Amino acid sequence: MSRIFGFVSVVAIVVTAACNGGGDNNAAVSNEQRNEAVANVASGQGTPVDVKAVMRARHEHYEEMGKAMKGITTQLKAGSPDVAAIQGHAALIARYGPQLLTWFPEGSGPEAGKTRAKAEIWQDMEAFRSIGGRFEQESAAFHRAAQGGDIAAIRAALPALGKTCSDCHKRFRGPDEH
Ligand code: HEC
Numbered sequence: 196m197s198r199i200f201g202f203v204s205v206v207a208i209v210v211t212a213a214c215n216g217g218g219d220n221n222a223a224v225s226n227e228q229r230n231e232a233v234a235n236v237a238s239g240q241g242t243p244v245d246v247k248a249v250m251r252a253r254h255e256h257y258e259e260m261g262k263a264m265k266g267i268t269t270q271l272k273a274g275s276p277d278v279a280a281i282q283g284h285a286a287l288i289a290r291y292g293p294q295l296l297t298w299f300p301e302g303s304g305p306e307a308g309k310t311r312a313k314a315e316i317w318q319d320m321e322a323f324r325s326i327g328g329r330f331e332q333e334s335a336a337f338h339r340a341a342q343g344g345d346i347a348a349i350r351a352a353l354p355a356l357g358k359t360c361s362d363c364h365k366r367f368r369g370p371d372e373h
Pocket residue numbers: 250253254255257258260261262264288295309310311312313323326327330356357359360361363364367368369
């Protein structure tokens with residue numbers, strides 16, 4: 196028991212530090228919720244995962260990707276699109292391509308607190324991974340098109356990437372309850 200408590204208090208310190216730095220409003224997590232989330236994951240796996248930190252980072256990565264997609268469409272609508280800006284956004288999305296599936300460890304669904312990630316993700320992990328795999332491919336393909344610098348080619352490559360976002364959201368993302 197003392198080992199578990201020792202572990203939990205270390206995590207609590209890390210979480211508190213992250214909250215102070217990030218200043219987001221999800222910071223008000225009770226010790227009880229935090230310990231429960233940590234214990235759930237710690238009991239299931241050899242490597243302890245700080246679930247709240249994973250969920251917060253996931254949210255931030257998605258916000259960045261949302262902004263990047265918006266930046267790309269804004270440029271493509273502009274009279275003379277800024278290719279370098281598009282390339283920067285494409286690089287960010289492609290960097291997250293191989294990472295996305297790691298943002299969903301067991302225990303980071305609705306049971307762990309406020310999230311739009313549906314429980315169905317963990318119930319149908321095979322389907323979730325399959326869309327995640329397509330996202331990885333399309334984010335790389337779009338990145339290559341962006342590197343090429345040809346606006347027509349970039350424009351042509353965007354819908355396939357956008358479709359992987361929306362296909363996954365339709366099935367695995369719940370409504371925004373802000
Ligand atoms: C394999 C599934 C999947 C793919 C692919 C995917 N998303 Fe999401 N997205 C989710 C899930 C699940 C959530 C909810 C996460 C949460 O609330 O913890 C989400 C949340 C978001 C959010 C809201 C931020 C938040 O956490 O509330 C934005 C913005 C977003 N995604 C943008 C994108 C964009 C842009 C793409 C494509 C470039 C994309 N996503 C690809 C599953 C996916």
